[in-house]
Amino acid sequence: MTQIDFYTHVEDKLRVTCQLAGKAFARGLKVIVFCADRESAHRVDRALWTTPAIGFVPHCAPDDPLAAETPVIVDCRGEPLLHEEVLLNLRPEWPPFFSRFQRLIEIVSRDDADRAAARERFRFYRDRGYDIRIHDLGRTREQ
Numbered sequence: 001m002t003q004i005d006f007y008t009h010v011e012d013k014l015r016v017t018c019q020l021a022g023k024a025f026a027r028g029l030k031v032i033v034f035c036a037d038r039e040s041a042h043r044v045d046r047a048l049w050t051t052p053a054i055g056f057v058p059h060c061a062p063d064d065p066l067a068a069e070t071p072v073i074v075d076c077r078g079e080p081l082l083h084e085e086v087l088l089n090l091r092p093e094w095p096p097f098f099s100r101f102q103r104l105i106e107i108v109s110r111d112d113a114d115r116a117a118a119r120e121r122f123r124f125y126r127d128r129g130y131d132i133r134i135h136d137l138g139r140t141r142e143q
Contacts, residue, residue, distance in 0.1 A: 002099050004130050006122060008108045009138025013090065016107055016137065017044060018051035020088060025057050025071050030083040032101075033059075035076040036091045044074050044090070092117040094124050110138070 010016045017033060024031045035041040041061070048059045059072035067073060067082055078097060087101040092114070098104045104125075108118040125132055 002101055002104050002130060004104045004125050004132045005135060006106045006108060006118065006132060007135045007137055009136055010107050010109050013107050013109050014043060014047050015051065017088060017090065018047050020105060021048065021072050022052055022057045024086050029085050030071050031086040031088055032073045032075055032081065033088045034078060034091060034095055035074065037076050040090060041074050041076040048072065094121045
């Protein structure tokens with residue numbers, strides 16, 4: 001069953017997205033960053049070129065000729081799905097294919113609309129019996 005992790009109270013979703021993608025890459029995992037649209041996919045792509053500042057997270061679009069060998073795919077369509085390891089969801093709705101993945105990551109900002117959409121996704125997953133872990137990034141910052 002898919003392990004689901006919610007990262008909450010995030011100040012900068014783009015920065016945290018890049019950090020989590022980089023962390024997964026460092027652990028040898030493959031990641032699909034599922035963006036809401038082409039514009040947000042472009043922002044993630046640009047940010048991954050500079051995050052981390054002293055490293056590089058290999059990434060590309062799913063239609064790139066090297067996509068099958070590239071550990072991080074930045075996508076806004078959801079097809080083709082080139083692997084089933086980690087799905088990082090940046091959309092307001094739950095991805096219809098999330099259960100194919102070993103792990104699903106949801107990043108929730110402090111924005112009220114984003115939090116409301118995340119609550120809906122949380123209920124959806126919980127009501128279907130998924131184990132959900134919550135990582136409160138606002139709390140770790142305040143301590």
